[in-house]
Every structure is written in structure tokens, then in C-alpha cells.
Amino acid sequence: MLERADLPEEVSIKDVSPRDGLQAEPKVLSVDERVSLVNQLTAAGLKHIEVTSFVSPKWLPQMADAETVMARIDRKPGVTYAVLVPNPKGAERALSTKPDEMTVFVSASETHNYKNVHQSISESLGGFHRICQMARGEGVPVTAVIVTSFGCPYEGRVPVNAVLDLAVRLESMGIADITLGDTVGVANPLQVAEMVHAFRMNAPMVRVGLHFHDNRGTALANMLAGVIAGCTRFETALGGIGGSPFSPGAGGNLATEDAVYCLSEMGIKTGVDLERLMGITQYLEGAIGHEVPSRVFKAGGRMVPVGIEGSLNE
């Protein structure tokens, strides 16, 4: 039985649209547009933003000029401006911009990690060790994402223990905030609940976050399962953008609007103003030049009279 008392008072939302979202867009946004997106998100109440990533612009032109973006955003007090770094070189660039948080990433499956960053998982962890040392010198916390935590397009279902082991190794480097990513949208709600439960039982020192893609329409149900299981940290992207538009069946992230709407309808606070958020989505659609997948953005957060809908039918 699902009861209000089983649900948390509050859930924290990290919006990753400026990074995970925009990097998947064929159109490269200008620095001005990317800065504006970040500033609008914090104005709507978001307290945690993934601003950009420090990868080579050869790989991802969408993330070029990351230093300029970081220099030009308004740093609102109380907001965590996070950046993604793929390797120590990226971390060096990132640290020069004084982020509030640096995020590293590694796949739960060897094949995906190799395809993604051309390294074994051990090699990735070696790099993180150096990144953690560099970050410690500057007093910047390091967080991690474990990619393909719920399934790998090459290796299939990933064992819970593989994810747990990797998390424990990351935690031993001082990385306590670890987000489990469902990169290809294959998680199911029961699996999410079991994963969160396994972390609470076996790695209680890890603060688990969840990051869902919506390839199979399961992202919101997976978030619900995570919330029921006691997780209170979620990564979402404005409009539900993200994923790879060039992969067959690729789906975007769980839309920030859809997450905030559903949580707020259940009486769970996010601190985010849904109406303001949807104004930003309108801006985002203009900037990227196409419709976004968010359902709440299309339907509106609140019921509105819809005319004589469904006359003579249910």
C-alpha cells in the first residue's frame, strides 16, 4: 500500500538539460543562449544544475566554450553549479572555472565504458583518482554517475552487485554522491526499487541519485519506484531533451516539468515553480528549433476546461 506517509516531504531535482540535453541536439546553441538557459532555470527555483561538460569541442561542439559559459552565468547563492568532466585534462579546465561540483562518469559494463571513453573501467577509476586529488586541492566535491546501471546495450542486464562494487570503489575515493543512470531507458520500476534497496542495505554511506531516460515510457514510473524506495535525488532535463537523436529508438531524459508536476501533485516539494519552468521550455523550443517531448508542457500542469470532450463516450 502506497501512502503519503511513505513518501518524502521533499525531493531534490538536478536539471541536466544544459549538458545532457543540449549535447544531444544537432543545433549548437550560442554561449549566450546556454548562459540564459542556466540563469532561467535557477530563477524558476532549481538549486542544482549541470551547466556544461569539459570535453573536447572536437567531440562535442555543443559543449564548446565551457569556460566562457561558466564565467558568464549568474552565480546565485544556494545553487550548486555542477560540471561534467571526462578525464583529468577536462578536470583541469573545469577547476579553472571554480565549479561547485565536478561529476565523473563510468559505465557499469566494460563494453559500454570502452565504447564510450575508450578505456577499461579500471583505467577510468585511475583517472578519477587523479581528478579527486586535483579537486581536493581546490575544495571542490566530486560526484559520479554510473552509466548503464540498469542495462547495457552491449551486455544486457547489469548485475546489481557490479553496480554496488563500482559504487563502493568510488566512495572509497571520497565520492559519496553517486547517480545511477538508465542510459538506454531499460530500467523497470521493480528493478529500480531493488537497486535502491540494495544500496541502502549494502552501501548506506553512498547517497544515491537516479537518472532515467524515457525510451520506453518508463521514466516517470521508475522515478516513482525510486521515491517509494527512499531515493530523494533525481536528475531530469527541461523539456525531456537528451538522448541521442541519431540512435534508433533513443529517448530523452525524464522531463523536469513532468517530474515536478507529478511530485507536486503527490504533495512532494521540489522548490521549483512549474509555471515559470514551462516558460523556459518555450524558450528552449525556440532555441533548439523543434518540439520537446515533455507531456506536461503540452497539456499544461493544471486541468483546464477542454470543451465538450468525449461527447457520448467515456
Add this chain to the structure above:
Amino acid sequence: MLERADLPEEVSIKDVSPRDGLQAEPKVLSVDERVSLVNQLTAAGLKHIEVTSFVSPKWLPQMADAETVMARIDRKPGVTYAVLVPNPKGAERALSTKPDEMTVFVSASETHNYKNVHQSISESLGGFHRICQMARGEGVPVTAVIVTSFGCPYEGRVPVNAVLDLAVRLESMGIADITLGDTVGVANPLQVAEMVHAFRMNAPMVRVGLHFHDNRGTALANMLAGVIAGCTRFETALGGIGGSPFSPGAGGNLATEDAVYCLSEMGIKTGVDLERLMGITQYLEGAIGHEVPSRVFKAGGRMVPVGIEGSLNE
């Protein structure tokens, strides 16, 4: 904590695409196409189909020739071929076709009922009384849908007690299978859980079914909440078609593919063959002439290698 042991072994799916789905399509399908859709659905393992509705073709040309459709479908043993009837006149037409089940509908809110069928709720119930008498004479069970059970576009949130009272009145006429419809897609998972719980506590003689529209992307999460709360009967539509394409922000039904995929990933049986189902969706898209909203139909039910997806990023 959500555990496998809390979930049912099996869930029954009633596909309403031939009725709730097709009646919302601008293109009127031929009798042959509608018969073929029903026969294909039963071949994929569906044991419960809403075949058509006996409304005036003046109102819904999509449902014209309902008698011919009923006469021409293959009646597979073990399958319940249900029809929707708006009034005693429709019931008379329906009974001549020997359906396995007749479904009546009434709104939980007076305003919606009046806008929908131009009657008060009491007048609707009066009609159901006659319909039940007629059906009893022919040995055909009557089921009901309570429309706008989770919210009305005119009156807003509907009190749980209003839905319960209506259900008890229906049950006293001999209608024990009652489906709660989220007609405009405003239910949230907590509300669904509370509603199912209220029925189990206060009206245990009612067999509750749930019917969700996906206007705000919540349909699958609402189904999950329903399953957790102990409901094992759901209405879905192939491809996620339905809703009103002419209403702003209207959303289709929960897609049968998406429901079957998610349930089956959690180890819950539906008896439906997902791969065959998606073959029918392909047929359906051809027949209605546009893409359907189902996510699983686009992404595929199972993980497939997607190339070097998301290189140098998570």
C-alpha cells in the same frame, strides 16, 4: 519498499483501442479494418476487448455498423468481447449481437455527465436500471466505467466518496466490475493508490479496474501505483491511441504495448505476446494514417545495440 512479493502474479488487460481508440480518430476505419484489428488483438493473446460502441452514427461515425462488426469478428473461446452502450436504445441494438459483456458509463461529476450525455447522474442511473434488466433477460453481464473519477475538467478534483457512492449504487444494480477512468489524465499515483485502497476498505464487493489517459505522461506511473495497491484489471489501447485529437493537450490512452512491456519486465504475466502486439501496431498506424504515441513501439521492447551511443558522455 516495493518488492516482487507485493506484486501480483498476473494482471488482466482489456484493450479498448477498437472503441475508445478509434472513436477519437479523424479517419473512419472500414468494417473490415475494425474486424481485422479485433481478430489480430485476440491472436496476440488479449482475452478482453472492447469491440465497439452502440451510439448513433450521427454522433460517432467511427462506430457506425457496430452490428456488422460484431457479426463478423471471429469469436475465439475464452475471450470476452465487450461493447459500450450509452443508453437503453443502444443496449437493445447491442444485445441483438450477443456480446459477452455490456459496459455502461457515467461521470463522477454532474457537469461532465451532463456535457457528455445530456443527463443528470440520476437520469443515467435510471437508464442503467433498465439496461441491467434487459441484459439479465439475455444472460449478459453489465460492467460500468465511472468517467472523470480522478478529476473533472469542469469541477476539478472529484472527492473519493463521490466515486465510492456511485460505485455502490451501480453495484446494487448487479454491476460488480467497475472501472475508474482518468478521462482527462489528471490522476497522480498517490491519488490512485488512495482510491484503490478506499474501494478495498469500503466497497470490497466491487471489482475495481483502472483506465488512464496519458495527457501528462503519468499513465504508466498511475498503473504502477494501481498494481502496488492491489488492482489487477487495467484498460489500455493499442498504440496509445484515443483521447480527443481536437482538444488542446488531449492525450491518448495508456498504450497496451507500454503496459505489457513494463508489467512483463517486472515479471507480471499478461498473457499478451509483445512482439505480435507490435506487429498489430504497425497495421494500426497504416490504417489510421499517422504515428501512434506508444514509446515501446518506437524503441522496441528489448535492448538492441545502438552503436556508439553517447560517446564521451553519460
